[in-house]
Amino acid sequence: MKNHKNQKNQKSPNDSITISGAEAVIRCLLAEDANLVYGYPGGAIMPIYDELYKYKDQLHHVLTRHEQGATHAAQGFARTSGKVGVALATSGPGATNLVTGIADAQIDSTPMVCITGQVASHLLGSDAFQETDIIGISTPVTKWNYQITKASEIPEIMAKAFYIARSGRPGPVLIDITKDAQFEMFDFNYVKCTGIRSYWPNPPLNSNHLEEALQLINEAKKPFIVWGQGVILGQAEEEFKAFVEKSGIPAAWTILGLSALPTDHPLNRGMVGMHGNYAPNLLTNECDLLIAIGMRFDDRVTGDLNTYAKQAKVLHLELDPAEVNKNVKADVALITNCKTSLNALTKRISKNTFTKWLKRFDALDVIENEKVIKGDLFPIKPGITMGESIAMINKYTKGDAVIVTDVGQHQMVACRYAKFNQSKSNVTSGGLGTMGFALPAAIGAKMGAPIREVVAVIGDGGYQMTIQELGTIFQQQVAVKIVILNNDFLGMVRQWQQLFFDKRYASTEMTNPDFVTIAKGYHIEAERVEKREDLDQAVGRMIASDKPFFLEICVEKENNVFPMIPTGASVSDIRLE
Amino acid sequence: MEKKTYTISVYSENNIGLLNRISAIFLKRHINLESFSTSESEIPNVFRFVIVINITPDKVHKIVQQIEKQIDVIKAYYHTDEETIFQENALYKVKSSFLFEERQIQNIIKASHAKIVTVSPEFFVIEKTGFREETEQLRKDLSPFGLLQFVRSGRISVTKEKMGISEILNTFKNNN
Numbered sequence: 001m002k003n004h005k006n007q008k009n010q011k012s013p014n015d016s017i018t019i020s021g022a023e024a025v026i027r028c029l030l031a032e033d034a035n036l037v038y039g040y041p042g043g044a045i046m047p048i049y050d051e052l053y054k055y056k057d058q059l060h061h062v063l064t065r066h067e068q069g070a071t072h073a074a075q076g077f078a079r080t081s082g083k084v085g086v087a088l089a090t091s092g093p094g095a096t097n098l099v100t101g102i103a104d105a106q107i108d109s110t111p112m113v114c115i116t117g118q119v120a121s122h123l124l125g126s127d128a129f130q131e132t133d134i135i136g137i138s139t140p141v142t143k144w145n146y147q148i149t150k151a152s153e154i155p156e157i158m159a160k161a162f163y164i165a166r167s168g169r170p171g172p173v174l175i176d177i178t179k180d181a182q183f184e185m186f187d188f189n190y191v192k193c194t195g196i197r198s199y200w201p202n203p204p205l206n207s208n209h210l211e212e213a214l215q216l217i218n219e220a221k222k223p224f225i226v227w228g229q230g231v232i233l234g235q236a237e238e239e240f241k242a243f244v245e246k247s248g249i250p251a252a253w254t255i256l257g258l259s260a261l262p263t264d265h266p267l268n269r270g271m272v273g274m275h276g277n278y279a280p281n282l283l284t285n286e287c288d289l290l291i292a293i294g295m296r297f298d299d300r301v302t303g304d305l306n307t308y309a310k311q312a313k314v315l316h317l318e319l320d321p322a323e324v325n326k327n328v329k330a331d332v333a334l335i336t337n338c339k340t341s342l343n344a345l346t347k348r349i350s351k352n353t354f355t356k357w358l359k360r361f362d363a364l365d366v367i368e369n370e371k372v373i374k375g376d377l378f379p380i381k382p383g384i385t386m387g388e389s390i391a392m393i394n395k396y397t398k399g400d401a402v403i404v405t406d407v408g409q410h411q412m413v414a415c416r417y418a419k420f421n422q423s424k425s426n427v428t429s430g431g432l433g434t435m436g437f438a439l440p441a442a443i444g445a446k447m448g449a450p451i452r453e454v455v456a457v458i459g460d461g462g463y464q465m466t467i468q469e470l471g472t473i474f475q476q477q478v479a480v481k482i483v484i485l486n487n488d489f490l491g492m493v494r495q496w497q498q499l500f501f502d503k504r505y506a507s508t509e510m511t512n513p514d515f516v517t518i519a520k521g522y523h524i525e526a527e528r529v530e531k532r533e534d535l536d537q538a539v540g541r542m543i544a545s546d547k548p549f550f551l552e553i554c555v556e557k558e559n560n561v562f563p564m565i566p567t568g569a570s571v572s573d574i575r576l577e
Numbered sequence: 578m579e580k581k582t583y584t585i586s587v588y589s590e591n592n593i594g595l596l597n598r599i600s601a602i603f604l605k606r607h608i609n610l611e612s613f614s615t616s617e618s619e620i621p622n623v624f625r626f627v628i629v630i631n632i633t634p635d636k637v638h639k640i641v642q643q644i645e646k647q648i649d650v651i652k653a654y655y656h657t658d659e660e661t662i663f664q665e666n667a668l669y670k671v672k673s674s675f676l677f678e679e680r681q682i683q684n685i686i687k688a689s690h691a692k693i694v695t696v697s698p699e700f701f702v703i704e705k706t707g708f709r710e711e712t713e714q715l716r717k718d719l720s721p722f723g724l725l726q727f728v729r730s731g732r733i734s735v736t737k738e739k740m741g742i743s744e745i746l747n748t749f750k751n752n753n
Contacts, residue, residue: 006590006622135594135597136594136597139594139597139598139601140598140601140604140605143648144648144649145594146592146594147593147594164648194753195749195752195753196648197651197746197749197750198589198590198648198649198650198651199648320646321642321645321646322639322642322643322645322646325638325639326639326642
């Protein structure tokens, strides 16, 4: 334990009391304002569940139908509430089932604490029933993890876990607690963690670098902003908007940055990346200054790095030093929370507009509108498109809903066309691309933002990966709206097969069940739309409902998502058809 | 970019699992290590890893950033051979009969400045500290006599420049 003395804790207001390790876990959760947890019981975590039973008035436990669902729900909760999501699971398979969600939270910087039960400490390493080395397994996909074998470690480690999960660049932490430590009685005393000597989550703004950044901005004739989730995680939406508006610089978002700035803001020029908009992708290779804010130059954003923004100076505003110069070399980097750096920049820049430069965006938008958007939103063919389905959701939610998406064609279309008025409204699996994410994430998203409308838009493939969470929705009566865009295909893979594998549709066609009947089996109101003329009213009924609602929209089977930058190609090689 | 030998020095807490966390960073990037050693550092309760890799300057920088990102790592640095003082340690186990029967072996030991650690009726053990070429040369010289066992440690190294770990820890103490 000596090492954890190297963390700084607040003074305790209470004297200690003698309780079990299991009860201590509950009290730690409550002390960290975590009164909602997702999980699944089992042998090695039963003492904690027993305490959950006793504390059910103070701490709401949501029984998901699979541990993966618990992690995604915790992620959805974290993404809309801004708080730390918590997932519980037992040892062995319970713990391994968390891994996908943990990996997703790690790559998408989602604050989450996972607590797993473990076999009793004297059995560690004996290949006991449901023993698995979850610390070893989760190491590469956690921000931090720790195995507790003594009850006395629980308060300090739990305090540290929450501190690490939410501070700096957020991420998942896993705490594995042996069963004997859960039973053990000890003197409990909780003090919040306020610092760890080996961890510096908030580096200060370097004033020399700030001057260099200002010079870059002042000299730029064709500056361009690409922002990511760092703006949302850094709670810097206001500072970001002020910077954009004062600087007059056109800005585009990565998929996780979506909703940080309203979609109808005149300087919001759309999405960058593989299925992003035409103008921001092409003009990445025309700008003279690329200002990257809270983003990490993912390969889906940059395409071929050797031909990415080579003509431009790069200014990188980023909290995580390991992301600076990782993929794209920065001429100047401001390594601190972008709330701080944006504020400092906005104070010092002069008000500007780039009329001529913005016209370049407008001109390219016209081309994309003609070649892609018109056909998506106002199709001539009888089949319903994914694009018009999203537009119909916009019509009824007016941009105020949280949209939760899964992974694939529907995700790209939803992100392209969904309207957002406020931040923390786009919940999707970006970095890991986890099919099956959306349905459980929507549960958490709704619980994290209960007064908001939450619409999960999911493909028929991903839906069936976690379809069992309909049980959680029914049991908890979570009023999420579930829209399945059903094309009876694994659409994105099929699109790649069509374009790059000579239409060899290997294992992408799906023979689907009657989704409406399945939803009704869970006593969830359900409808199916097959014709365009029925779409408007069905979406209307769905949004008007104050209960969980399922809507299957049968869409055109073999539509493709454009624009598209083929893997490894340059952003300049963006295809419109 | 050309590959070079780099010595990575990691100052960290002594927590179970950190070794796994650091090795995972190399595993994820399909990078093999030349050597790896760990011990307590000059600061009580602070551990030091010394890792040697052959890699491009660009990659070593990124790896060190990833290592430093780990919660339990206080600070990580990387240096070229010119910037460090480094040594390796090797042990050689030889049949005792050779020591008395082969005069040559005594000359080899003398010439290499190796030390005899122990002598028993069956075997004797020689220890040699130095650069890789030196411990390697001694191994070559002794192998005709039938080395019973040979083992070489990972590189240990100190840097010519100051690394300032105490300052970092003091800043934390003063700020909190």
